[in-house]
Amino acid sequence: MIEIQNLTKTYGGFDALKNVNLSIAKGTVFGFVGPNGAGKTTTMSILATLLAPTSGSAKVGGFEVTEQPHEVRKRIGYMPDFFGVYDQFKTTEYLHFYGASYGIPRAERDQLIPQLLELVNLSDKKDAYVDSLSRGMKQRLCLARCLVHDPDVLILDEPASGLDPRARIEMREILKELKLMGKTIIISSHILPELAEMVDEIGVIEHGVMVAQGKVSEIQNRLRVKRVLHIRVLERAEELAERLRDEAHVSQVLHDETGVHVHFGGGDAEQSRLLGGMISAGYQVVSFHEAQSNLEDVFLEITKGGADHEQMA
Amino acid sequence: MNKWRKVLINPVLGKEITLRMRTPKSAFSIFAYVLVMGLLAMGIIYVMTSGSGMQSGRVDSGVSRMMFYALSIAQLVLIAFMTPALTAGVISGEREKQTLNMLLTTQQSSATIVLSKLVSSLSFMTLIILSTLPVYSIVFLYGGVSPSQLVSVFLFYLFVMLLLGSIGVFFSTLLKRTILSVIMTYGVGLVIFLVTGLAYLFAMSIDRVSYYNSGAPVRAYSWVGYLLGLNPAGALISIFEPSFSKSAFLVQGSNLQSSAPIELWQEFIIV
Numbered sequence: 001m002i003e004i005q006n007l008t009k010t011y012g013g014f015d016a017l018k019n020v021n022l023s024i025a026k027g028t029v030f031g032f033v034g035p036n037g038a039g040k041t042t043t044m045s046i047l048a049t050l051l052a053p054t055s056g057s058a059k060v061g062g063f064e065v066t067e068q069p070h071e072v073r074k075r076i077g078y079m080p081d082f083f084g085v086y087d088q089f090k091t092t093e094y095l096h097f098y099g100a101s102y103g104i105p106r107a108e109r110d111q112l113i114p115q116l117l118e119l120v121n122l123s124d125k126k127d128a129y130v131d132s133l134s135r136g137m138k139q140r141l142c143l144a145r146c147l148v149h150d151p152d153v154l155i156l157d158e159p160a161s162g163l164d165p166r167a168r169i170e171m172r173e174i175l176k177e178l179k180l181m182g183k184t185i186i187i188s189s190h191i192l193p194e195l196a197e198m199v200d201e202i203g204v205i206e207h208g209v210m211v212a213q214g215k216v217s218e219i220q221n222r223l224r225v226k227r228v229l230h231i232r233v234l235e236r237a238e239e240l241a242e243r244l245r246d247e248a249h250v251s252q253v254l255h256d257e258t259g260v261h262v263h264f265g266g267g268d269a270e271q272s273r274l275l276g277g278m279i280s281a282g283y284q285v286v287s288f289h290e291a292q293s294n295l296e297d298v299f300l301e302i303t304k305g306g307a308d309h310e311q312m313a
Numbered sequence: 314m315n316k317w318r319k320v321l322i323n324p325v326l327g328k329e330i331t332l333r334m335r336t337p338k339s340a341f342s343i344f345a346y347v348l349v350m351g352l353l354a355m356g357i358i359y360v361m362t363s364g365s366g367m368q369s370g371r372v373d374s375g376v377s378r379m380m381f382y383a384l385s386i387a388q389l390v391l392i393a394f395m396t397p398a399l400t401a402g403v404i405s406g407e408r409e410k411q412t413l414n415m416l417l418t419t420q421q422s423s424a425t426i427v428l429s430k431l432v433s434s435l436s437f438m439t440l441i442i443l444s445t446l447p448v449y450s451i452v453f454l455y456g457g458v459s460p461s462q463l464v465s466v467f468l469f470y471l472f473v474m475l476l477l478g479s480i481g482v483f484f485s486t487l488l489k490r491t492i493l494s495v496i497m498t499y500g501v502g503l504v505i506f507l508v509t510g511l512a513y514l515f516a517m518s519i520d521r522v523s524y525y526n527s528g529a530p531v532r533a534y535s536w537v538g539y540l541l542g543l544n545p546a547g548a549l550i551s552i553f554e555p556s557f558s559k560s561a562f563l564v565q566g567s568n569l570q571s572s573a574p575i576e577l578w579q580e581f582i583i584v
Contacts, residue, residue, distance in 0.1 A: 048418050070420070078418045084410035086328070088335040100324035101419035145415070 001026040001153060001184045002047065007056035009042050009208075016042045018208045019056070024186065024201070026152070029179050031199035031216075032188035039208040040188040041081060044157050047186070048078040060153055074102075077146030081157040081188075085138055087131035091122060094130050094141065095148055102149035109148075116144040120174055136167030143174060154178065156187045172198065228291040229271070232259040234284040243281070247274060259287075325416070325426050329433035339437065346391065346441050350448045353387050354380065358451070377455035382553055384452070385466050388445065389473065389549055393506055396438055396474050397498035400481030402491040403430040409491060431482045438474050442467065465552050473545050477502055509544040 004022040008015070017039045024030045032040050045051040046058050049069040057064060063071040086094060092113055099109040117123045120140040125133060133141065139159060146154055159175075160168045176198055178185060189195050195202070203213040212219050233240055241255040249266035264271060275288050322330075333339055357380045404427065407413040416426060452458055480501050484494040541547040 045414075048414075050414055050417060073418055073420060076418065078415070080411070080414050082411050083415060084412045086332055086412065088332045089328075093331075097324055097328050098415075098419060100327070101416070101421050103420050142415075149420075 001028075001061060002186070003057075003059040004043070004047075005057045007043070007046065007058055008054045009039075009046065009051070010054045015208050017046075017053075020205070020208070020210045022203060022210065022213065024184060026184055027182050028201055029175075029185045029187065029199045031195040031202040032186055032205065033195065033202055034188075034205040034211075038205045040205060041157055042208075043205070044078070044155050044186065044188065047072075048076060048155055049073055050078075074149065075151050076153045076155055077149070077151040078155045079142050079146050079157060079159055081161060083142055085130045085141070087129065089130050090127055091117065091130060091133070091141055092126050095144060098145045099148045104149060112148070116147055119147070119177065120144045121170065134167075136163050136170065139163060139167070139171065140174065143171075147178075152184060154183050154185045154187075156185065158188055160189065227264050227271075229262040229264050229274075229288065230259055230291055231262065231278075231288050232286040233278075234286060236283065240278070240283055244274075247277075249274075261291075323421070323425055323429055325421055325429035326433055329430060330436070333433065333437055342395075343441055343444050346395070347444050347448065349391065350384065350388065350445045354384060354448050354451050357383055375457060377452050378457040380455075381449070381452045381458045381462075382550075384448065385549060385553070386546060388442070388470065389545060392438070392442070392470055392473055393477065393502055393545075395441065396434075396477040397481045397495060397502055399434045399438060400431065400478045401485050401495040401498040403434060403482055404485040405488060405491040405494050406485070408489060427482060427486060431478055434481075435471075435474055435478050438478070439471065442470055442474075462553065466549070469549060469552055476505075505543070506545060509541070510546065513541040513544065513547070 002022065002024040004020055007017055007020040007022075009017040020039070020043060022043075032043070034040050042051065046053050046065060047060060049065050049072050052066055059065070060072045061075045063075070065072050086097075089097065095113045095116060096106075096109055099112065100106075104112070114123065114126070117126055120143055122133075122137060122140055122144065125137065130138065130141065143156075143159065146156075156175075160171050163171060175185065175187070179198065187195065187199070199216065201213070201215055202219065204211045204219075231240070237260055238255060241253050241260045244250055244260065244262055245253050249264055249270050250262055251265055252263040254261040264274070266274070271290075275285070278285060278288075361376045361380075404413070407416060417423070449463060453460075477498070481494070481498040484497040484501075485491070488494045488497065
C-alpha cells in the first residue's frame with residue numbers, strides 16, 4: 001500500500017531524511033518510532049503530499065505523491081501532530097465542511113456523520129461548538145475528520161500526544177477498531193508502550209536514517225544480543241551473585257531484594273548450562289527467567305549510541 | 314436554488330462566510346464603519362449650513378456634490394485601510410491556527426482555497442460598502458449627483474478592493490506570519506496611494522519650472538500626468554470630473570481645447 005524508496009529530504013544543508021526505504025502492506029498497522037526531530041513528521045508530511053522530497057520516491061496505493069497528489073489525497077486521512085480547529089463551528093458542521101471539501105454529497109454526509117461521531121464517542125457532543133471540547137475530544141474529532149472520506153490509509157502523527165491516560169486509552173480503543181476495519185495505519189509516537197500492543201510492524205528512525213524495520217518480535221530477536229536473566233534463590237543470593245560474575249558470557253550482575261539480575265551474552269545452550277551449574281552447586285533456585293524486553297527497551301537498544309546505528313543501518 | 318448554491322458556493326467559501334458572520338466582530342466593524350461615514354456626512358452638512366460669511370447657509374446641489382466627493386474620498390481611504398486588514402491574514406492565519414495542512418490534504422485545490430478566501434473577504438467588504446448607501450442617500454436628497462456617477466464610483470471601489478485584496482492574499486500566501494504580511498500589504502498600499510500622488514506633484518513642479526525656463530512655445534500634454542493615473546484618488550476624482558484628467562496632464566498656463574490623452578481612471582484600471 002505504501003512504498004518509499006531512497007527518500008531524501010534536505011532543508012538547507014541539513015538532511016532531515018537520508019535514503020529512507022519503507023514498504024507497508026495493506027491492512028498493516030505500522031508504528032513509526034524515533035526521538036523528536038528524527039524525521040517522522042517529515043516522512044509523514046511527504047506521504048500526505050504536503051512536502052516535496054528532495055529526491056527518491058513515495059507511493060501511496062501505487063500513486064506517486066509528487067505526480068498525482070490528487071489521487072493520493074483521496075486515499076489518505078492525515079492527522080498532523082499539532083492542529084487547530086475552527087472554533088466557531090459545531091462538531092457536525094466541522095465534519096460537514098471537511099466532507100464537502102472531499103466532494104461528498106450532502107445526503108451522504110447526513111448519514112455518515114452520526115456514524116463517525118458514534119465511532120469516536122462524540123455523539124452526545126454533536127451540537128457542541130468545537131471550541132468547547134476538551135483536548136482529547138478534539139483529537140478524536142480530528143480522527144473522525146480523517147475518516148470522513150473513508151480513506152484506505154491513515155497517517156496519524158502523534159495522535160496521543162498531550163492526552164491524559166484515560167483519553168489515551170480511548171484513542172487506542174478507536175484505533176483497534178479501525179485496524180479491524182482493515183485500514184492501513186501509520187502511527188508515530190515517541191511514547192512506545194502505547195504502540196506496543198497494537199502495531200504489527202515498527203520502523204525506528206533516528207537522525208533521518210531508518211535504523212530498523214520489521215515485525216516487533218523480529219526486531220526484538222535481532223537485537224537480543226544480551227538478555228537479562230532474573231534469578232531468585234532461597235538463600236545465599238549474595239554468594240551466587242559473586243560466583244556468577246566469573247561465569248562466561250556474563251557482563252554485569254546486579255543484586256537486590258528481588259533477586260539477582262544477570263546481563264547474559266550467551267545463547268540458549270549456554271543459558272541452560274548456567275542453570276545446571278547453579279543447581280549442581282547446591283543453590284536452591286526458586287525462579288530463573290528471561291526478562292521480557294518491550295518496545296521501549298528495543299528502542300533504547302537501537303538508539304543508544306552512534307556506532308551502533310551504523311552497524312544496524 | 315440548491316443547484317445554484319452548489320455551483321456558486323464551494324465548501325471553503327461557505328465555511329469562510331459562515332465563520333466570518335458568526336463573530337460579533339463583523340457586526341461591530343460594519344457598525345463602526347457606517348458610524349464614521351455618517352458622522353462625516355453630518356459634519357459636512359453642519360459646516361455648510363452654519364452660514365458664516367461665505368456660505369449661503371443652505372444646502373444646494375453644489376454643496377451636495379462637494380459632500381459626495383468628500384464622502385467618496387473618505388470611503389476610498391477607509392477601503393484602503395480595511396481591505397489589507399481583512400485579506401492579509403487569510404492564508405497565513407490558517408497556517409498560524411494550524412488548520413492549513415488539513416485543508417491542503419482535502420480535494421480542494423490550492424487555487425480554490427486562495428480564490429475562495431479572496432472572494433469571501435471581498436464580499437464582506439462589499440457588504441460594508443453597500444451598508445453605507447443610506448449615508449449616500451442624504452446626498453441624493455439635495456441632488457447634484459447622478460445615479461450613474463454613484464454606480465461608477467461603487468464599481469471603482471470594487472476594483473480597488475480587488476487590487477488591494479489580491480495584494481493582501483498574495484503576501485499572506487507568501488509570508489509565513491500574518492503580521493509581516495499585513496505590514497507588507499499596507500506598505501504596497503501606501504506606495505499606490507501616497508507615493509504616486511507625491512511623485513506626481515514633485516515631477517509636475519519640476520516639469521513646469523523647466524518649461525518656463527526654456528521659453529518653449531505652447532506644448533501638448535506632459536508625460537507627468539500618467540503618474541497621477543497610477544493613483545486611486547486621482548482616478549476617482551477623474552470619474553467625478555472628466556475635465557480633471559485633462560488638467561492633470563496640462564502644464565500650467567497652456568490651454569488646449571483637445572481632450573486629455575487618456576482618462577486617469579482608465580489608465581489606473583489598465584495598469
